[in-house]
Amino acid sequence: MRRGKAKIISERCIDCGRCVLACPYHAKRAVCDPLSMMERFAYTVALPAPSLYGQFRNLDDIGIVLGGLLEMGFNGVYEVARAAEEMSAHALVKHGIARKGTGYGERTFPANSEIFPLISTACPACVRLICQRFPRLIPHLAPEIAPVELAALAARAEASRKTGLPPGRIGVFFITPCPAKMTAAHFPLGLSEPVLDGAFSMAEIYVKLLPAMKRAAQNGAAFQTAGLTGVGWAVSSGESAALKSMKTIAADEIPNVIAVLEAIEDGKLPEVGFVELNACTQGCVGGCLTVENPYVSKMRIRELMKKLPDTLLSRLRYEEPGTPPTRDLPLEYEPADVLDSDMSAAIEKRRRMEALLDRLPGLDCASCGAPSCHALAEDVVRGYAQEADCVFLTRESMDEGGYLPPPFRPSVSKC
Amino acid sequence: MTGAPAPEGRRSEALKERYIVDGDDFQAAGSASSAMKKLLRSLGVPPEAIRRAAICMYEGEINMVIHANGGEAEVAFDGETITMTLADSGPGIPDPELALREGWSTATDAIRDLGFGAGMGLPNMKRNSDEMTIDSTAGQGTTITMTVRV
Numbered sequence: 001m002r003r004g005k006a007k008i009i010s011e012r013c014i015d016c017g018r019c020v021l022a023c024p025y026h027a028k029r030a031v032c033d034p035l036s037m038m039e040r041f042a043y044t045v046a047l048p049a050p051s052l053y054g055q056f057r058n059l060d061d062i063g064i065v066l067g068g069l070l071e072m073g074f075n076g077v078y079e080v081a082r083a084a085e086e087m088s089a090h091a092l093v094k095h096g097i098a099r100k101g102t103g104y105g106e107r108t109f110p111a112n113s114e115i116f117p118l119i120s121t122a123c124p125a126c127v128r129l130i131c132q133r134f135p136r137l138i139p140h141l142a143p144e145i146a147p148v149e150l151a152a153l154a155a156r157a158e159a160s161r162k163t164g165l166p167p168g169r170i171g172v173f174f175i176t177p178c179p180a181k182m183t184a185a186h187f188p189l190g191l192s193e194p195v196l197d198g199a200f201s202m203a204e205i206y207v208k209l210l211p212a213m214k215r216a217a218q219n220g221a222a223f224q225t226a227g228l229t230g231v232g233w234a235v236s237s238g239e240s241a242a243l244k245s246m247k248t249i250a251a252d253e254i255p256n257v258i259a260v261l262e263a264i265e266d267g268k269l270p271e272v273g274f275v276e277l278n279a280c281t282q283g284c285v286g287g288c289l290t291v292e293n294p295y296v297s298k299m300r301i302r303e304l305m306k307k308l309p310d311t312l313l314s315r316l317r318y319e320e321p322g323t324p325p326t327r328d329l330p331l332e333y334e335p336a337d338v339l340d341s342d343m344s345a346a347i348e349k350r351r352r353m354e355a356l357l358d359r360l361p362g363l364d365c366a367s368c369g370a371p372s373c374h375a376l377a378e379d380v381v382r383g384y385a386q387e388a389d390c391v392f393l394t395r396e397s398m399d400e401g402g403y404l405p406p407p408f409r410p411s412v413s414k415c
Numbered sequence: 416m417t418g419a420p421a422p423e424g425r426r427s428e429a430l431k432e433r434y435i436v437d438g439d440d441f442q443a444a445g446s447a448s449s450a451m452k453k454l455l456r457s458l459g460v461p462p463e464a465i466r467r468a469a470i471c472m473y474e475g476e477i478n479m480v481i482h483a484n485g486g487e488a489e490v491a492f493d494g495e496t497i498t499m500t501l502a503d504s505g506p507g508i509p510d511p512e513l514a515l516r517e518g519w520s521t522a523t524d525a526i527r528d529l530g531f532g533a534g535m536g537l538p539n540m541k542r543n544s545d546e547m548t549i550d551s552t553a554g555q556g557t558t559i560t561m562t563v564r565v
Contacts, residue, residue: 135462262449265466266473338459344494346458347430 001369002385009384012336014128015180016254016279017288030179030289033198035208038073041171041197043163045155046074047148050081050226050234051177051284052202053304054297056213060307062231063223067216068209069175076162077223078155080174081230084122084147085311088229088242090324091142091274117249117264117272118142120239125180125279126257127189127331134261135333140275143326145195147233148174148181149188150324152195174199177287178280190327201289228305235298236283239276246273252286254279339381349381356380361392429493430458436476436501438485441529447488448472451499458492460565467543468497468563474536475501475559481526482506483557497563499544504556511549515541 001007006019006027019028038044046069053062066077119140121127130137144150152172159170176182176199185199232238240248249272251260257277263269280286285301286294339353340346360373368389370376379385388394398404432454434447448469455465472488479486483505491498508514515537522532541547544561551557 133456136466262445265452266445266448266469333462335456335459337453337457339457341459343459347492347494350430350454350458 001366012132014125014132014279015178015183016125016129017179018254018279020179020288030182030201032176032179032182032201032204032289033173033185035200035204037198038171038173042165042169043075043159044073044171044173045076045078045159046072047078047080047151047155047172047174047196049148049175049177049181049202049284050079050084050231050238050301051287051290051297052175052205053081053231054234054285054301055202055206055291056210056300059300059304062225062304062308063221064213064217065209066223066225067219067221068213070221071212071215071219072205072208074173076155076159078151078158078172079226079230080148080151081226081233083151083154083230084233084239085226085230086150087144087147087324088239089311090144091243115139117269117275119264120274120276121189122146122233122239122276123180123278123280123284124184124189125178125254126277128180128334129254129257129279130261131189131331131334132336133258134265135335136265137261138331138333140264141331144324145188145191145327146184148185149191149195153325156195171197173197175202175205176200177202177284177290179288180279181287182289190329190331192328202287203289203291206291225308227311228308229311231301231305231308234284234301236278237276238283238301240274243274247271248274248276250276250278250283252278252283253281339378353377353381356387359393360390363392365391367391429491429498431489431491434488434490436479436485436488436503438480438483440485441480444477444480445473447476451490454490455492455497460492460497464497464563464565468499470543471540471547471561471563472499472501474540475499475561477531478536479503479505481522481531486556495565497565499561499563500558501560502556502558507553507555507557508549508551509553511551514549 006023008019017030020030048065048069053059053065056065059065066079069077117140119130119137119142121141127141130141152174156167156170156172159165160167174181174185174196176185182199185196186194188194229242232241236252237250240250249260249269251257257279260275260277264275278284280294282294282298285297290297338346339349356377357373360377362373364372366372368376368385368391370379370385376385376390380387395404432451434450436447437443451472452465452469455468472490476488479501483503486501486503486505489500513519517538518534520532520534526532540559540561543563545564546562548560549557
């Protein structure tokens with residue numbers, strides 16, 4: 001906090017969206033693409049995130065949501081859940097868990113292999129957290145692109161084939177539950193070119209989608225929709241649930257994610273094959289652009305899953321899932337908490353920081369605007385704040401200068 | 416409190432931080448290595464050196480909790496070398512040669528049930544440090560010093 005406003009240090013922001021949810025005055029909002037962006041394209045495709053399905057009460061047919069999106073003005077829809085399902089099928093085959101025609105087989109990953117556990121890249125906030133704070137775990141990140149990116153590629157190709165339009169005239173838009181995926185739509189992690197044309201806030205779409213869904217329900221158009229494997233990705237542990245015979249961990253919320261990453265880094269989890277991480281409470285259903293409470297959405301997603309077949313791909317091409325493309329750029333260590341790029345200057349700053357910390361009251365009162373005395377000390381040496389921001393230090397220096405009357409001390413009389 | 420940097424009286428050439436390792440608190444074991452990782456990262460130490468140092472510190476911390484009812488850990492960094500000193504006043508290591516053998520452990524069954532005491536701690540510390548010295552007197556305590564060059 002500086003001069004009454006919450007300031008985000010952009011180099012350290014991983015786009016988790018907690019600030020949006022935390023501020024009681026709604027001072028922070030996520031910047032999303034305007035719906036008018038659709039006008040720029042001859043043909044538009046909506047890519048609904050699986051978490052969208054958890055926003056509606058008594059929804060028993062995903063087709064109504066898809067129909068509603070068409071009613072709203074999109075020319076086509078492509079479920080991200082479908083791409084997620086493909087990713088799950090691919091992972092099963094790739095890691096030797098499912099062998100052709102044999103269903104689920106044995107866990108075959110080498111137990112001491114350097115890259116296990118594999119870490120999911122579905123949550124871009126967690127990927128950025130790893131790039132900033134856990135550089136040693138970067139090789140553990142699954143090399144494939146994210147489901148939403150796979151969906152975008154497939155949707156664009158499908159629309160282009162169907163309409164004969166060049167891919168550039170087709171607008172592919174993600175309906176996002178969070179700002180992290182909003183950012184990733186324009187600046188994808190590990191991809192040289194964005195594959196989406198934009199992303200719309202789920203909350204904004206919701207208002208327009210409700211009446212459109214009513215119309216769609218009356219029209220009664222039928223859609224083939226993704227199965228429960230893909231829809232399950234909306235909630236934490238949905239992604240790992242598909243990897244049935246592997247030991248998996250699903251952690252949600254940043255402090256828990258950090259704890260799990262620390263444990264992996266310390267080598268405490270050698271038996272784990274796959275780690276699913278979500279920045280938001282209960283997974284994507286907890287994103288700050290969703291409408292419904294994460295626990296309510298989770299219940300609804302689970303209810304929907306009860307009505308869905310295991311996976312669409314089991315009928316279509318479970319045995320030969322397409323190979324999702326891999327990232328074309330390496331993910332790199334982006335140290336965000338280094339005090340100075342020059343090591344001796346960093347040591348000097350740290351020394352100054354500790355000297356200042358000795359003088360600060362250690363109350364973490366946050367009156368200065370930093371969340372703790374430690375954070376203020378760091379802000380001071382980084383040049384974001386000054387010592388005088390601490391009310392205690394200021395009082396002390398004014399006392400020393402004789403500017404203040406002596407502190408008021410009530411006298412206690414004994415009776 | 417475990418893991419919290421203890422106040423430093425005088426400062427020498429190297430940057431130093433001290434951590435109190437609380438005995439018998441498995442939940443807190445690892446907090447010194449966590450705090451050290453954070454410190455080294457903020458100084459721009461390369462990840463590989465941090466990794467090696469963190470393993471040394473983590474194993475050392477666990478050992479102090481399991482065998483010595485806690486102790487004190489110090490990390491010093493002078494821009495080239497990370498020096499970790501772990502001191503406890505536990506039972507001491509009668510035969511350091513033997514203790515360095517993989518699989519050798521004097522941990523109790525209760526400790527083993529918690530997944531510790533596999534006899535890999537000291538060998539791991541040796542493997543991941545550039546230098547390691549064990550200074551131990553039976554009945555009085557152990558001081559282990561490890562260095563990792565950046």
